[in-house]
Amino acid sequence: xxDDSIRKFAEAGTKKALLVKSQFAAFFIGAAMAGAYIGFGDxxxxxxxxxxxxxxxxxxxxxxFSSALTIVVFAGSxxxxxxxxxxxxxxxxxxxxxxDVLFVWCAAWAGNLVGAFVLACLIRFAGGGVLTGDGSTAxxxxxxxxxxxxxxxxxxxxxxxxxxxxxxxWMAGRTENASAKIMLIFWPxxxxxAAGFEHCVANxxxxxxxxxxxxxxxxxxxxxxxNLVWVTLGNLVGGGIxxxxxxxxxxxxxxxxxxxxxxSRD
Numbered sequence: 218x219x220d221d222s223i224r225k226f227a228e229a230g231t232k233k234a235l236l237v238k239s240q241f242a243a244f245f246i247g248a249a250m251a252g253a254y255i256g257f258g259d260x261x262x263x264x265x266x267x268x269x270x271x272x273x274x275x276x277x278x279x280x281x282f283s284s285a286l287t288i289v290v291f292a293g294s295x296x297x298x299x300x301x302x303x304x305x306x307x308x309x310x311x312x313x314x315x316x317d318v319l320f321v322w323c324a325a326w327a328g329n330l331v332g333a334f335v336l337a338c339l340i341r342f343a344g345g346g347v348l349t350g351d352g353s354t355a356x357x358x359x360x361x362x363x364x365x366x367x368x369x370x371x372x373x374x375x376x377x378x379x380x381x382x383x384x385x386x387w388m389a390g391r392t393e394n395a396s397a398k399i400m401l402i403f404w405p406x407x408x409x410x411a412a413g414f415e416h417c418v419a420n421x422x423x424x425x426x427x428x429x430x431x432x433x434x435x436x437x438x439x440x441x442x443x444n445l446v447w448v449t450l451g452n453l454v455g456g457g458i459x460x461x462x463x464x465x466x467x468x469x470x471x472x473x474x475x476x477x478x479x480x481s482r483d
Contacts, residue, residue: 218467218468219464219467222464223310223464223465224310225390226303226306226307226390226461227309227310227312228307228312229303229307230300230305230308230321231307231310231313233300233303233304233307233321233325234304234307234312234313234318234320234321237317237321237324238317241324244324244325245327245331246328247293247294247295248294248295248326248327248331248332249328249329249335250292250332251289251296251329251418252329252331252332252333252334252335252336253332254294254332255285255286255289255296255333255418255419255421255422256332256333256340256419256421256422257284257288257336258281258282258283258284258285258286258419259422260340260348261282261284262278262282263348263352263355263356263359266278267352267355268351268352275410275411275413278410279406279407279408279409279410279411279412280403282406282407282410283402283403283406283407285406286382286385286406287403290386290402291395291398296325296329296418297322297326297418297449298378298382298383298416298418298456299382300322300456301379301383301452301455301456301460302386302387302457302460302461303461304317304318304321304457305457305461305462305465309465322453326449329417329418329421330421333421334421334422334425337425337429338425341426341430345426345430348426349426349430357432357433357435357436359423360423360424360427360432361433361435361440363415363420363424363444364424364435364437364444365435365440368443368447371415371443371448371451372447372450372451372454374413374448374451375414375415375416375417375447375451375452375455376451376452376454376455376459377412377414377451377455378416378448379416379452379455379456380455380460381405381406381409381414381455382406382409382416382455382456383455383456383460383461384405384460385402386402388401388402388405389402415448416452417445420441421445424444424445428441
């Protein structure tokens with residue numbers, strides 16, 4: 218039923234595992250670029266949403282943030298939340314081993330953080346724009362709320378977020394039409410932002426900018442770590458269990474899955 222899509226994403230995960238082992242610097246740079254691209258989406262989202270009527274702000278912010286994943290997909294880069302789906306599928310097809318999955322996840326996460334932090338520094342050097350200017354009240358309130366949230370809600374929001382993010386990637390990967398890809402990315406991303414779900418890479422940028430700016434007392438490094446730990450775990454479950462495992466098990470149930478490793482595991 219979904220053999221072609223599963224094979225496509227499993228092969229992408231396998232290639233990422235090989236790239237990390239053979240050309241780590243190239244993979245890490247790609248991950249840093251993804252962190253920056255998501256950060257650009259944050260900049261647009263908070264800039265547009267700073268002075269909107271509260272009745273419309275979440276919807277509009279969701280609409281404009283879809284630009285971030287659109288850039289990632291079309292420009293090409295290594296986004297951690299996408300690997301949450303790719304790598305389990307590569308593992309299920311026995312193309313890679315568990316240590317390969319963990320290595321890719323760690324490298325992508327760290328690279329995304331570096332890229333997000335570098336962009337945050339550049340935005341700060343540029344004056345901070347609306348985020349630390351006339352929109353700072355809304356920006357810091359959002360950051361403080363994220364950092365103060367309890368573990369279970371953060372985990373659940375992270376899970377729901379990456380279920381939608383990976384759904385957007387999955388759907389976009391099932392067509393070769395560029396216009397269709399853009400629309401298929403648009404809807405899940407709009408939903409996750411408008412609903413207030415949590416994306417660890419997006420948070421990397423907002424937390425970095427908040428921490429290096431003149432921030433209120435509620436913005437702390439400990440709060441950032443707390444949020445990223447639980448949101449990252451939720452993102453992994455959303456992409457790995459709700460997307461990768463869900464479609465894999467569905468295809469097994471129809472008796473259509475019969476893959477062989479297409480790339481050597483050595």
